[in-house]
Amino acid sequence: MKHYDVVIIGAGSVGVPLAWQLAEQGSRVVILEQEASWGRGQNRAAIGGIRATHSDPAKIRICLESIEIFKSLESKYGFDIEWRQGGYMYVAYDEKMKQQFLSLLEIQKKAGLNIDWIEPERVVELAPGIRADKLVGGTYSPGDGYASPLMAATAFHKLAMDAGVEFRFGVRVDSIKKEGTNIVSITAGDEEYTADLFVNAAGAEAADLAHLAGFELPVFPDCHEAGVTEPVQRFMEPLIVDILPDADSGNYYFYQANTGQIVFCITPRPQIWGRDKDSTSTFLPLCVRRMMELYPRLRNIRVRRTWRGMYPMTPDGLPIIGYPEAARNFLQVVGMCGQGFMMGPGLGRILTQTIYAGGNFDKPAGSTEFGFLFDELSITRSFEHAELLK
Amino acid sequence: MNRVQHHPILAEPPHRKLVSFSFDGMTVQGYEGEPVASSLVALGIHTFSFHHKDGAPQGLFCANGQCSQCTMLIDGIPRKSCMTPLEEGMDVRTLKGLPALPAQDEPLVQAERRSIRTDILVIGGGPAGLAAAAELGKLGFQVLVADDKSKPGGKLVLQTHKFFGSEKDCYAGVRGIDIAGILENNAKRYPSVKILPNAPVVAIFKDRKAGIFLNYESYLLVDFTALLVAAGAREKALHFQGCDLPGVIGAGAFQTLVNRDMVRAFKRILIVGSGNVGLIAAYHALQAGIEVAGIVEVAGRINGYQVHADKIRRMGVPIYLNTTIVRAEGTDRVERAIVASVDERYQPMAGTYRTYEVDAVLIATGLASCNEFLQQARSYGIMAVAAGDAGEIAEASSAMFGGRIAAHRLAEMLGKRTSVNPEWEETRQVLASRPGDSYERSPIVPSKEWRPVFFCSEEIPCNPCATACPAGAIHLRPLRGNIMDLPYFDGSRCTGCGSCVAICPGLAITLVRRVTDDQAEVVLPWEFSADFEPDRVFELVDQSGKYLVSATVHAKRRVASRSTWLLTFRVPVDIASRIAGVRVQAEDATRWLEQEDTACIDLDTPLCRCERITLGEIVEFIKANKIRDINQLKTLRVGMGACGGKTCTQLIMKAFKLAGVDPSEVEPATQRPLFMEMPMSAIVNEGMHKLGGKEAGSRGAP
């Protein structure tokens, strides 16, 4: 039996940066991961968008922290993660959409976000070749950007290793022992681990772990496919999001990575629930058609690879953070939906602060100012107010 | 232009039309429809691009659409020049750094999804795929054969030499190029078999569909029930200093240039690897008028058939065992190659370095199955089998049997009442066998009667001499009871007709007879131009290429059915039965210079060619991050390039070993579609009016 201060389940977008930051503060941390190495769950599937542009203040706050950390990976720690502050641009091709965006702007600005409405000329300037016909404008948040999830995860893994985090790969947590409302130990790969704090960072499979611990989590795997093209000279700056749904799909988004490649992703309609990570024939024609309608210049770029992963979805599109009634020393950092890559580092920082400030079941935020975050993202919320930009 | 003018086997393709196109602003010419890359090589242009990362020159490497190293700007758009047919007026440019996306901003007018349905999709139209298709057609299945080339036949279309094997089973003694046509016609006899050329399969998907980049311009989804993967093999790359210079190319790529496109691509080459592929490449080079400085082989023995190796040596190409290439040198293309002898640990030894003045280095160090579709299909739970090189690297002869066997296996899986003929599996195995034992043959004293002399002393699956002899006087020694057995002459009756001499793929049979007390006649096969002056003196050599005597040709005749000449020489009777062949290449072509050097493993040479990541960078990264999972090398961009890891996957274990990691601990890479890049406009079939598609943008603004 091995004892640690913290046992984290899942070496993904959430688990690795959290482990690093806890270890930096002096915690003895182990991460248990079923895959052969880090980031091989959904972190790998993420296309790399990083934005603080959300409709929910908690998410805005988390991501503002994240952006600081992503930046510091290069500036402070010397890792190239292909970070580029290209901004996010949500485009509008009708009045209704414009009004929707404008009403959001208020909340976003209040939460500290640098974002504004831009006119069609500016949209075209930022993304030359984008369809100008019927374009009414868009929102632009220059502080957002994108980075490589692979490189970022490897950087966090290296930092965590150097800070003393232990990694166990190829082991799956398959049983949880409880006494009353506390976890005593968990078992993975024939080894039993005890700890003061356990963390569920199991991404799309988080509900399975909750189940083992005797409670339910509304986190459902929701399949999304993505693709990447060959590299070309830079011609567009922001990550572009088109949220207007059509018959076969919801929103889709794409950007030009630092390497010059276009990376893209779409939300199919109806959503595809399940854990199947195999590519389907429907994705490419669906997504590419919409991208070419929006951005005809892309016609000559060659698609190189496609893949499929899961959003760990919650009913309202917001994550679930907190200590559940049924397992009080089992911190849940789950339900990242389509934004776990961008939220992971910020969450890691905030949660580390709360834990070191005495956060626990009774007072999750400890002595920090983050009480609002635990309230908003609580596991016991009603899940009724869907996030608009999910 | 560097074209093959008079090829002894290949006729100049009919109806070739010279067209003008522009290369970097200059007006030049090439043949319409041939790959742009071949036109350029024929013009002596070998540098096609400068890499965006470090400006390194790049050129043709696989000539097979797999590696993307040949990408150029063609009419403003980056395209693989080895797969783009030349058209009049094309604008071809060296790609310098990353291409700019052309500002073609007019709206998408029309998009269309197209799909067809078939029972069985056969990927690859080589001998395995074509044989399988015929068999499946016979069983009544609907079959679609998708092949990425403009002409089916797979590797056969590159092979100007006569095939080993048996006449009955696999057209032995016929040239590969001709077998391709026979197989294609066999398959086409069945109306339910459809062969699609220019149809690379770029992906297979979970929902049992395959995506085809049809004619390299549109996207066709094939809805299938089961898959037969006959995609052949790709050449393994080799990592050494300068391995990324234009002029270092695959042996198969070389054959494509020389035999398919009839481009005299180089002046003098060095070949790395003594397998059948390397050996035959030497022969193809000589036929095309290209000198071969030598073949180097790191092992202590020849890897291919001994008859093959002997034949090449007799023609004047030395084979150096325990020798490796250490470096290729030159500005923008290969100008020199440096080789060295190796010790037991395969390390180059001081004092053994030598330099060859060559303009190309051919890599013939083995093939790797193209089995990614099979693996992927299996992981999706799709019914699939492999045949030919995609299943196991062997020969075209066994690939044909493999194709038939696979066809019946698949039919059984699909519920058809059929079974695999057990003889086929046996034949397939024999045809795929490695060489067996070698035997010494007893010396022969020529008599007044003609008789054949065999220079075939190692057991290989081959018997056309026995079946070709009209007198039935050649038999296989009944040791193993199959075509591995060595042929012998039963002494009964030889008319001197030369059928055996002309059909032997190893050029390992001669005829002798004594004509006077001290003179004999020897008949030798000749697969080169016979337009020589009557007084030309030939150097005649023994089995392994050692010089015996010089002589002029006494008589010559052509066996048209085998496109082989038979040359008769008069020689001293005491050596007549030791004469095995004619030297083709002068010794001068094989000269070298000694060189002081210490080069060995080169950490600074890219291992991932697409992204130009060096071996050293990879080793460091593995150590620093405790990597045990190939997928994590993607952080360095290894395997993220255009080729999709097709080239570096075979080399990557070298990095793990150097980093001190046990290869068995390493998690393999996951495969994802696409296997070939495809433009977005093709994916949505932009502008395919003729297909009767619906208007795009019908939903109004995006």
Ligand SMILES: Cc1cc2nc3c(=O)[nH]c(=O)nc-3n(C[C@H](O)[C@H](O)[C@H](O)COP(=O)(O)OP(=O)(O)OC[C@H]3O[C@@H](n4cnc5c(N)ncnc54)[C@H](O)[C@@H]3O)c2cc1C
């Ligand atoms: C196509 C696509 C595009 C996306 N694009 C973006 C984007 O641009 N920006 C963004 O921020 N997000 C994006 N996302 C979402 C993002 O990938 C996820 O939200 C995020 O990766 C989730 O992080 P996580 O740490 O919760 O889960 P993961 O990263 O999946 O980590 C969970 C880990 O837990 C392990 N695990 C689970 N159960 C067990 C067990 N019982 N025992 C041991 N280990 C276990 C898993 O193997 C996994 O490695 C995208 C997702 C997809 C599919």
Ligand SMILES: Cc1cc2nc3c(=O)[nH]c(=O)nc-3n(C[C@H](O)[C@H](O)[C@H](O)COP(=O)(O)OP(=O)(O)OC[C@H]3O[C@@H](n4cnc5c(N)ncnc54)[C@H](O)[C@@H]3O)c2cc1C
């Ligand atoms: C230099 C050389 C010399 C040889 N000499 C002999 C010999 O003397 N005797 C002998 O018996 N054998 C010989 N062989 C071996 C023989 O050529 C091969 O074993 C045989 O061709 C394998 O047949 P196949 O059908 O499996 O593959 P191939 O002949 O390689 O055919 C596969 C086909 O599939 C196509 N393809 C691949 N991927 C795709 C895709 N994604 N979509 C569509 N199409 C695709 C390929 O382009 C190719 O046309 C030689 C091979 C080489 C390279």
Ligand code: FES
């Ligand atoms: S040389 Fe053209 S793709 Fe390899």
